[in-house]
Amino acid sequence: MRAVGEGPMSAATHDGRAARAVAAVSRACVRHRFVVIGAWLLVVAALMTGAKVLGTPTDNDVSLPGTDSQLVRDLSVTPPTSGIVIVTAPAGRLDDGTRSRALAATAASLRRVAHVTVVKPPSAKEGSLAADGRTGWFTIGMDVRRADLTEQRARAVMDSARPAADAGLRPMPGAAFAQAIDGSGGHRTEYLGLTLAALVLFFTLGGLLGAILPLLTSALSLIATLATIGLAGNATSIPTVATTIATMVGLGVGIDYALFVLSRFRESARADLPVPEAIGRALGDSGTAVAFAGVTVAVALAGLGLTEVPLLQTLAWTSGIAVLFAVLSTLTLLPALTSLAGRRLARGGVLCNRLSRGLRRRAGSTGDGGYWARQADRVTRRPWLAGGSALVLLALLTAPAADLRLGQLDAGSSPSSTAVRQADDVISEAFGPGTGSPLTVLGRLPTPATDAGDPRVAQFVAEVRTQPGVAFVGPVTSSSDGRVVTVSAISSASGGDSATADLVHRLRGLSVPGVAVHVGGTTAARVDLAERVTSKLPVVIGVVLLLSVSVLLLAFRAPLVALKAAVMDVVSVGAAYGALTAVFTWGWGVTWLGLSGPVPIPSYVPLMLFALLFGLSMDYEVFLLSVVQQRWNISKDNLRSVREGLTATGGVITAAAMIMIGVFLAFVSNNDPTIKMFGTGMAVAIAVDVTVVRGLLVPATMALLGDLTWWTPRRRRAEDLHRAEAA
Incomplete structure (x- = not known):
């Protein structure tokens, strides 16, 4: 034996x-x-x-050391976590008298939520209010890591948007808040x-x-x-x-x-x-x-x-x-x-043995x-x-x-039943397909910018705005030392479209005197x-x-x-x-x-x-x-x-x-x-x-x-x- x-x-x-x-x-x-x-x-x-x-935090941000997108992520001055709360009106504009007061009350309510540090109401200048005035979003910054943005915290933010709902508007989660809610299955x-x-x-x-x-x-x-x-x-x-x-x-x-x-x-x-x-x-x-x-x-x-x-x-x-x-x-x-x-x-049940023997005879016996x-x-x-x-x-x-x-997958690739897809559909219809996947264009200056009208910064923004495929450029944000400036560039195509990937390469190839140009954001990181x-x-x-x-x-x-x-x-x-x-x-x-x-x-x-x-x-x-x-x-x-x-x-x-x-x-x-x-x-x-x-x-x-x-x-x-x- x-x-x-x-x-x-x-x-x-x-x-x-x-x-x-x-x-x-x-x-x-x-x-x-x-x-x-x-x-x-x-x-x-x-x-x-x-x-x-201790908890089991997850973090869906893509880290890729040695890349341009990672450099932008490291240099950008942003809250640890940011998301948006979308607000839509069934008719009329969000910025009329009555609704404008409802938005102000909503902003005040959002600021009272634990860990919320920044609340920016919808604004045409910021690019967060659609041209027809019916759709906009609050930009919200929080002092917690993205990995610590739980479903409970995301829902707390949405619950605080109650003043907008009471005024007949429709608030809905977007970006990180939608992802947190979808991830709670x-x-x-x-x-x-x-x-x-x-x-x-x-x-x-x-x-x-x-x-x-x-x-x-x-x-x-x-x-x-x-x-x-x-x-x-x-x-x-x-x-x-x-x-x-x-x-x-x-x-x-x-x-x-x-x-x-x-x-x-x-x-x-x-x-x-x-x-x-x-x-x-x-x-x-x-x-x-x-x-x-x-x-x-x-x-x-x-x-x-x-x-x-x-x-x-x-x-x-x-x-x-x-x-x-x-x-x-x-x-x-x-x-x-x-x-x-x-x-x-070894013996098994009598009934089960009979059934399994029958199945093995028909489909896979090893005898x-x-x-x-x-x-x-x-x-x-x-x-x-x-x-x-x-x-x-x-x-x-x-x-x-x-x-x-x-x-590249984007929010528009998700099933229509998810919060991220519903938010993307609303934003894309009101603002354009690339709005949900903004590119962060960063400029590094060898010496600090003198003021908001620094010619280097002005030329940098002008070069970004005139690139084919750029639908919108947001306002300039500067670092505390004045050596780093960033703008948000919206592509005319969706984040998953190859045209947006081509735009990332064109922006990285910009030559602006006195400014080193880098491109980041989720789409650039995926590229x-x-x-x-x-x-x-x-x-x-x-x-x-x-x-x-x-x-x-x-x-x-x-x-x-x-x-x-x-x-x-x-x-x-x-x-x-x-x-x-x-x-x-x-x-x-x-x-x-x-x-x-x-x-x-x-x-x-x-x-x-x-x-x-x-x-x-x-x-x-x-x-x-x-x-x-x-x-x-x-x-x-x-x-x-x-x-x-x-x-x-x-x-x-x-x-x-x-x-x-x-x-x-x-x-x-x-x-x-x-x-x-x-x-x-x-x-x-x-x-x-x-x-x-x-x-x-x-x-x-x-x-x-x-x-x-x-x-x-x-x-x-x-x-x-x-x-x-x-x-």
Whole structure:
């Protein structure tokens, strides 16, 4: 009998040392199960308490050191947080006698709100009162960080605009206040993803207990993840999208990892192994694969550190924390909980077992006569046909990516139900499409300006005003030392339009004697982000590929296996890019996702998707190949090992993929278009990966390569030595 802990990874990891180490950890967790469970509960409780006491602030401002937009942000003299309260009149003007008094009362009310330091009423001179007088906004400055602008504070500001509402005007939040209110949504997407995962687990693991354990371990690891990220938000800027993506990744991999381990445990327990030994066998086999899969995801995310883009670096380490907790909970907490469940988990419910057997017979049985056995036989008998068909299908799915166009999202890209979109629609209709995305044009003077009429400042403002595409230029604001002057420039196009990006470059190219011109603002920062990401893209992709291949080479000791796995994952990512282009650029079904039409794809989304999907897709590659390699080590028959590996893993990998797809699709209902893109791209990539790539292309390729698949330099030397001895 095989030693406990040895399994599919054994021959690939220094004669099973890694598998034995993981199995030893699991046995220790079983022996001290109450200590392990208690420790997890204490750690999670401590993290939650810390997050509750210190808060979990988020900051959506884009920081990009070394860029023009960051320089403007650092030099600009503005309150820590500013936002607007929009006021519209059903008829007439806002500045008539009665309404003018209502606006004055509203301004006084706004000044009394805690932390409000600046209130500027609507003014035609300031550019905050429309030409027809029916729409305007209060500019409000606060002495709190943008990260500390909570929903409660935003609503307190809106409640103080009651005098305007009492006068028959319509106040509504804009800019930072609208973002804070929109960001207050609940956990509907997480609950939906958990519900879908529970259904799959219920039928895959044969009962309610089998569904509860993965959900429990995943939930605890996710709570620990979000609390840790929230605490980190007190020390560094954490964008809202980072916590959402970490939740997506944490739920998906956490449940999947637990599913792989518990599936192996059920097989061992049904073979009449004692529960502790069955747990050790499961962790030695699938647990080792989990560890390697987690390392692969972490390595892929680590490549984003080379971008020198704080946003991507933050998304990488926050997602990495989610993967770390998922691996730790699978290797420690899950064995402890499984030992308590014992053989009840192996048996499952009678009714559920009957239903799951019926489903497996129809859709994914791993038995000798099941679907995956027949599929493995078909593919390996006609590998050219299966592989060719897969390549054609993948080419069709990837083809739209040739038209992948990157751009900038703005408030007009959000769903029509959100506060930011409603505010943008009102402002754009009254003032013009670029009003909601103003550019901050800053001039640095070598000597202080003499007065408001300094000729250098006058020429600076005149040059900005005469640039093509500038619809309006606001009044000049000077720093206390007179060396920095700024104006707000409104583009005639929306913030997401390429014409506004062109305007940013034209303004930066201005030559004004005695004035160094810089351009900042949200739109300019996004332009800088796109250029930084584009310049780093080849390096990041190359490093991620190299590191991932190195990890796979360490795991399997077979160069062709490692290279093939990397190529297969790139193919899955290509399908995701094709889906993004078809949906968000061409508009195929985009209204089904809650958007009103096609929207630009932010520059960082494809790169972040590449790192995430490369790591997540590699999970399934590791689990499949580990079993195939185990069979190869026993039989030395490549075709047989491929068939047996696909048969043994097809059902459980399909169930794991269904869970991950369900989790990702649940997040498509999020109001943030960026999250919709991540959810759509990741769901499509996993679906393609588990069906076309793992079900057709991988086994067909391995069948065509034959024994060459497992070639290693060491194996060649051993064969040469064997022939020499025989001679």
